[in-house]
Amino acid sequence: MSTLQGKQIVLGVSGGIAAYKAAALTSKLTQAGAIVHVILTENALKFIQPLTFQALSHQPVYTDTFAEQEPRVISHIDLADRADLVIVAPATANVIGKLANGIADDMLTTTLLAAKAPVMIAPAMNVNMYEHPAVQANMQRLAQFGYRFLEPGEGLLACGWIGKGRLAEPEEIVRAVINFFAGNAAKPQDLAGKKVLVTAGPTRERIDPVRFISNDSSGKMGYAVAEAARDRGAEVCLVSGPTNLPAPPGVTIVRVESVQQMLEAVLQRMADSDVIIKTAAVSDYRPKTVAMHKLKKQGELTLELEKAPDILQTVGQSKTHQFVVGFAAETEELLTYAKDKLERKNLDMIVANNVLMDGAGMGTDTNVVTILTRDGEVVPLEKMSKREVAEKIWDAVIAKQSARAISEVL
Template sequence: MQSLAGKRIVLGISGGIAAYKAAALTSKLTQAGAIVNAVLTQNALQFVQPATFQALSHQHVYTNTFQEPDPHVISHIELADKADLVLVAPATANIIGKMANGIADEMLTTILLATKAPVMVAPAMNVNMYDHPAVRANMERLAEYGYRFVEPGVGLLACGWIGKGRLVEPEEIVEAVAAFFAESRTQDLQGKRVLVTAGPTREKIDPVRYITNHASGKMGYAIAEAARDRGAQVVLVSGPTALPKPAGVQFVAVESVQEMFDAVMEHLPASDIVVKSAAVSDYRPKTVQEHKMKKGDGPLVLELDKAPDILRTIGERKTKQFVVGFAAETQDVIKHAQDKLERKNLDMIVANNVLTEGAGMGSDTNIVTLLTRAKEQVDLEKLSKRDVADKLFDAVLLKLAKRPLSELS
């Protein structure tokens, strides 16, 4: 377990059945060295009691804005000011709605409005509630505020439904907290400008149809967030995705290959590192129909033209930039990736077999191989896409320092 020695964590516990897991979470955070101040909502008190958290944390537990144990301070302001992290676990749909809309009607929500500390949210609720448009919109707003999320797990829920919504295990939350503090200490991209492309592109056939692919944007967004957390100035050029915009980056929304090409070329001269993870259409319709095409009796022939090659153009125009490409393959992965690396004048390429379980488009994990111009090859085990992103930047920094990838830990 990573040390959290001296870190003051305000643990907000809201009123769901998963509140019982917050006791184990309090214990594990305390064992890791954190100072844990538990704050229970009135609804949480229907499931758990303050004495449990006081015994596990050895700290005063807060349940009421108007109960001040120390008359020399205003408790919710003192907690807000001293927190290194505010962690809401479990976070119900109700508390997420209050957080997103600035409602401060009890101790926890008042602290959340008053604090300048980073906030981490671990949702827990019924799968249908989690998928409700209002809840999704609230979470997207919180993500725009810069709040971090520990994604809920998939499984049998207390209500009997099976799906996404259960609070992840306390050990996983502790790991997420430890990773956050580790990232906060690592600013090795300070002063660097990083340009990232992500997601798919869409090439219009007519006003209602287009050509696209299965890319979700998850890998590119993870890369942009990793670069941001390591101190870089980040420009994220993204095709259409269902993901919330990462906070703290310059976000450029595009749709077509041409729009992505234009945006990338605009930002390329000022960039130090370019990571092109977007899955871009290689071809586009030669003619875009003005009106919806009607179904006929026979087959339809769609004539395609080659689309602009963004990665090749980057390789041709680069001056100081370190350029990383991606090769999503289904066979002869290393051979095709190495060929792409050479043809497009890249400095590094990230190769994966999208047919491998845990490495496909839309997955939360990836299994990749890093290849360089020096014929170096590093195979990474299955990791979360965020961990892959950090490994990628570790590798880039090694090469910028003219050191071998064999030093990658």
């Protein structure tokens, strides 16, 4: 049986050219067994008609807060109460702004304000609109409310611009919905009683008060690993470099900036940790000297670098009972470099990925990894969401820890 069978999904469609994709999304969700209730904004009606969604969902379509279709209930409250999940796709800058500021002036926004169910937002707009500080601030605020976002794609937009802002494809949204309900099913509490330490995100190594060396890591993989451990019953500490991600509920978060700060935070908590998973993309080098004041432009500048502390190697070489997992982001000879890192840094497991592969780079919502273990096992995984990858990693960690415990008894 599909994980969507019988799930009540409210789909809000706002006024953008991408509204046509919402029809395909409605069809796919309905075919997967979901009961889809569509709400169209007034502007959405300029792009697509209610009859399309009625035919695809086999349900009434809502467009007006005051057009009550069932006298016994108030429609927007009834929909909000019934929803297992609310999706807004496409979500325009206007709708995102209204939601972030609690404005409820139509059927969609009043329903969302009344909804207790989780909400997924799939933005779609011009790249410049998407990158505007007001829109970014509104999305960050909604993320703090607990709203989930489906990142828009990059490419040629309807307006002619090329960039980020294209609505996620219906197949991607359906996959995210399936993953959401699968992830919210009863999880095995196989990490109950365990203390887990995860590092995530990039680090910043200061050149002067306004400049630094860093990388493209978004922290998404590490945050997914931390959330998966939490849901399996672990007590989780997440040491995070600078990211734009909201703190995961139920996880202790320690925010740091530099490699040195991350090293100190990890070593301070290492003794109490049962499992350490280091996903953070730390800087390998840092400026040998840091200017106290902003460096002025005056011809060529030579920046002398020194090796930064190797957190993973320090942990691997000083571990006692801890199960230590590292990550290897490579661009060539993936398995060769990953195996070398696994041995050289005395790890129990390493997760390797080629960041040049489609769907596996930094900042994406998906990853393509290969899990390598100390005893020589090599497990390649196909492209999947970072949360799915996190679950696979924990499955492997738990299996290896169980095997270790059995061998110690024998």
